Amino acid sequence: ETGVTQTPRHLVMGMTNKKSLKCEQHLGHNAMYWYKQSAKKPLELMFVYNFKEQTENNSVPSRFSPECPNSSHLFLHLHTLQPEDSALYLCASSTSTTRDTQYFGPGTRLTVL
């Protein structure tokens, strides 16, 4: 089984919809991350969780709401998004939040109409 999985791989939603992205890691890691990848822009770190606790929120709008019920699962709940939120959302995990390699999932391609 691959290390970090994300579902769905593609999502199209309207601005009034509510949807959730799911990330699962099978690596026994304790830290998980959400990144946003927009065309021609550097990856933007959104949230960091360490042992289920949020340790960083990189000034992300409240229409993005993360949830980490345990160290293996990470969700990103989406509501009332804007077209400019269309991007590839990447999940990553690492052993800890100090000096460890991050392993990435394949991403969810989100399109907001």
Add this chain to the structure above:
Amino acid sequence: GNSVTQMEGPVTLSEEAFLTINCTYTATGYPSLFWYVQYPGEGLQLLLKATKADDKGSNKGFEATYRKETTSFHLEKGSVQVSDSAVYFCALREYNFNKFYFGSGTKLNVKP
């Protein structure tokens, strides 16, 4: 602050050509440096890393040397293959905290 700058793409090469993708960084302290690769439709995969000055990271024929004096971490490969076509990201990680700063990516196209 911390930041990474890498050359804009796309870079188009013929098979067996020599590859260089430039990366420079700005950082406080002693960061670790990384190259990640993203194949079409996939997430980022770690390609190589270096954790201190003068370290050379290498993997799959790619290599990069951590140059503190020029704040650079250029990616090189002596002979590229069509299967190397992907987007390459340079990144730095702050010392002792797992916060990454990524460049905007360089797309490599290798033609047969």
